[in-house]
Amino acid sequence: MKNKLTTFILTVCLVFSIVQIGAVSADDSLTVTSPNGCISISIETKDGKINYSVKYNSISIIESSNIGITFSSVDFSEGVKYVSSYKNTIDETYSMLTGKASVYTNKANETVMTFEKDGHLLDLYVRAYDDGIAFRYGFNENGQSLSENTTFRLPQNCTVNAMEYEMCYENFYNRHNLYELNGVYGMPMTVKVADNTYALITEAELNGNYAGSVLNADGSNVLKLGYEPKQSEPVEISAPFLSPxxxxIIGDLNTIVSTEMPENLCAPSKLENTSWIKPGVSSWTWFNGDPTNDPEVYKQYIDLSADMGWQYVLLDEGWQPLEYDEYGRKTYSGIMDWTEEVIEYGKQRGIGIIVWSTSWDLDTEQKRERLKEWANMGIKGIKVDFFNSETQQTLKLMDSITQESAELKLLVNFHGCVKPTGERRTWPNIITREAVYGNEHFLSGENWGPTAEHNCTLPFTRNAVGPMDFTPELTNHNDKNYFTDGQKCALPIVFESGIQCLSDKPQIYENSAARELFKSIPAVWDETKLLSGDIGESAAVMRRFGDTYYVGSICNNQYVVDINLDFLKSGKYWFEMYTDGSNDTDIAVYNGVVTNRDTITIPQLTHGGGAVKFTPIKENTKLFSDIDGHWCEKNILSLAEKNKLNKYFYGEFGVDEYITRAEFVMLLTDALDIGCMQGSPRFYDSIRHIAKNYIYIATEKGIINGTSEETFLPESNITREDAATIIGRYENLKGGINSGFSDSNEISQYAKEYVAQCVAMGVITGYEDNSFKPKNNITKAEAAAMLFRCQNLK
Structure with missing residues (x-):
């Protein structure tokens, strides 16, 4: 048709099956269904108006809602007539340089409908994915867009996590009953529609062809789309026009976290050569108070990045001479006499330099000439700040910066800016952006900042739709730890960002118990999966880089999470776990060997968290560092070869260290094939212990009783008589109580029979002086030897 918009951007892998649809009566509906058949969007034209509704299986997600847009030449919110439609099948895969996976799958069914009013034609593009729906407007005329009549009528009794609109998207996503919403809210907004069913409302492929949108609420169950508050002028459009x-996005919480829809809805990459785009981790001085104008300090941070296996250092505000423009704003131009020296030092150490700029220092073509200067100096990227809106004018500026930076092979990190909408597929040099209430707010002077609840909300809201420069660190602020150091270890894994800007001082990382975790931590991932979570309460996220897996787990209230490791491939893996210790600044470190048949427990304090790294073990790798030549070496190796050695005892076995009560139970349950069972033991001091599942099953089987009805004392060293008692109960050893030792009168009454029978069975022996020393502790080697002998009792 003459005026019909038929512009599509295709990739080689994109397959279209075009089917013309016959006439549809005015009061009929047309339905587009997802490839798996679970999601459908129905479009109805009735009485000159276009409405739509969305279902997920039998659940109503969006009830009958409005579709329409008003241009300067025609109002398509009423008086429209259906003309025709055709179908497309979209089925492609494409590589991503940053994101939740290295390869994205774009698979959807699409119908393009054409409507007419007064000789003007409107195209409505409707897609149904397995994880959601999307629609956009197409118009093949120049002019202005005045408003949209797009609404979202949600089912009653929904709860939502919504952000009161803030021009930089730096606010909390608070939980509300739907009817409590009244005012202007930013996107994304995440809605709990039913048990295990969620809908995230957002927009995709937003650029300078349009203006950013918000959701207007009036206390009803209808959200109305509108232009961002600063967009006071009509939006200028040029044919062929496509709206965002x-x-x-629809499904369970894993679907929300791992969705690829924002990128799938964007055009393919415009860059033929992307070999220069290198995601990575950056160190940063500005946030932690170290100088931003001292070359020697920057060299220290270059050394930190090099030593930690990171890729970048960020030179923030202060790296250029300061002036003031005619509006009284700080403006920066030129370079310090030491700048090139710092860049060269970074080059020598293999570290790229990223520099900060204000948006108004790049808001004209002439000002953007400095981008060429920076690129010629060897600078690798820019962090551009203070856009403070998503008006069409602002978005056009961001487009210009993005495109000109791409031509100069500069990475881009936008701050003080609009939410991401999938544009990193089209412009992969947009490596990350802020648009989040992140760590910087600890320096806002408000004596406040991000909370654990906020952190546990972000994976399901802001970070679900694109990269997020939260700038994690380890230091406390305002004399308060808003979340534990264990949670801080997890954030670079839970939060996805193509540049992970780690913002603490060099000595903090160098002296941290989690130094080995932060060392060489990736900023790009091959796979992402939510393992467990509850918006605002907890999130455990698995990410894979190559054949190495990471799990980051965070919580608001105290939470102990059991992670099933079935996501691992076959074979054995070293694990390193960094989680909450005895208090909010203590990091407990555990390591060992696991397979995909195992479960691992991550204990977390209130506002806590933990991180685990899994690295595949190569064939013939030595699994122990301290047992060579030890008298117990053969016993330990035998248990390991039979897969009867508990996962926490590999690496440094600690042969001559005393074994705790919890460790003994862990060692026993695996050595004697008791296993473990997920549950919460009755002992309050064991509920958040890594051994909780072992203690639970041992209690259920009557093998342990605890030191009282409520305590087990898991971290106390086990005594010889208690070890014999636990083994005797499991083996059901019965018989006399006379052990024949010179100090048998010192053996507790409850242990006498078990000590005597364990000695008789050869499980445990006395000392050369014919004493037993029942209250003595035992070493890990002695425990392993005892349990090795037990294998032959049944």
Whole structure:
């Protein structure tokens, strides 16, 4: 048709099956269904108006809602007539340089409908994915867009996590009953529609062809799309015009966290050569108070990045001479006499330099000439700050910066800016952006900052739709730890960002118990999966880089999470776990060997968390560092060869260290094939212990009783008589109580029979002076030897 918009950007892998649809009566509906058949969007034209509704299986996600847009030449919110439609099948895969996976799958069914009013034609593009729906408007005329009549009518009794609109998207996503919403809210907004069913409302492929949108609420169950508050002028459009996609991501929480829809809805990469785009980790001085104008300090941070296996250092505000412009704003131009020296030092150490700029220092073509200067100096990227809106004018500026930076092979990190909408597929040099209430707010002077609840909300809201420069660190602020150091270890894994800007001082990382975790931590991932979570309460996220897996787990209230390791491939893996210790600044470190048949427990304090790294073990790798030549070496190796050695005892076995009560139970349950069972033991001092599942099953089987009804004392060293008692109960050893030792009168009454029978069976022996020393502790080697002998009792 003459005026019909038929512009599509295709990739080689994109397959279209075009089917013309016959006439649809005015009061009929047309339905687009997802490839798996679970999600459907129905479009209805009735009485000259276009409405839509969305279902997920039998659950109503969006009830009958409005579709429409008003241009300067025609109002398509009423009086429209259906003309025709055709179908497309979208099925492609494409590589991503940053994101939740290295390869994205774009698979959807699409119908393009054409409507007419007064000789003007409107195209409505409708897609159904397995994880949501999206629609957009197409118009093949120049002019202005005045408003949209797009609404989202949600089912009653929904709860939502919504952010009161803030021009830089730096606010909390608070939980509300739907009817409590009244005012202007930013996207994304995440809605709990039913048990295990969620809908995230956002937009995709937003650029300078349009203006950013918000959701207006009036206390009803209807959200109305509108332009961002600063967009006071009509939006200028040019044919062929395509609006951003109005997007609803639908499914369980893993679907929300791992969705690829924002990128799938964007055009393919415009860059033929992307070999220069290198995601990575950056160190940063500005946040922690170290100088931003001292070359020697920057060299220290370059050394930190090099030693930690990171890729970048960020030179923030202060790296250029300061002036003031005619509006009284700080403006920066030129370079310090030491700048090139720092860049060269970074080059020598293999570290790239990223520099900070204000948006108004790049808001004209002439000002952007400095980008060429920076690129010629060897600078690798820019962090551009203070856009403070998503008006069409602002978005056009961001487009210009993005495109010109790409031509100069500069990475881009936008701050003080609009939410991401999938544009990193089209412009992969947009490596990350802020648009989040992140760590910087600890320096806002408000004596406040991000909370654990906020952190536990972000994976399901802001970070679900794109990269997020939260700038994690380890230091406390305002004399308060808003979340534990264990949670801080997990954030670079839980939060996805193509540049992970780690913002603490060099000595903090160098002296941290989690130094080995932060060392060489990736900023790009091959796979992402939510293992467990509850918005605002907890999130455990698995990410894979190559054949190495990471799990980051965070919580608001105290939470002990059991992670099933079935996501691992076959074979054995070293694990390193860094989680909450005895208090909010203590990091407990555990390591050992696991397979995909195992479960691992991550104990977390209130506002806590933990991180685990899994590295595949190569064939013939030595699994122990301290047993060579030890008298117990053969016993330990035998248990390991039979897969009867508990996962926490590999690496440094600690042969001559005393074994705790919890460790003994862990060693026993695996050595004697008791296993473990997920549950919460009755002992309050064992509920958040890594051994909780072992203690639980041992209690259920009557093998242990605890030191009282409520305590087990898991960290106390076990005594010889208690070890014999636990083994005797499990083996059901019965018989006399006379052990024949000179100090048998010192053996507790409850242990006498078990000590005597364990000695008789050869499980445990006395000392050369014919004493037993029942209250003595035993070493890990002695425990392993005892349990090795027990294997032959049954």
């Amino acid at each position: 996609w109005r997007t609803v």
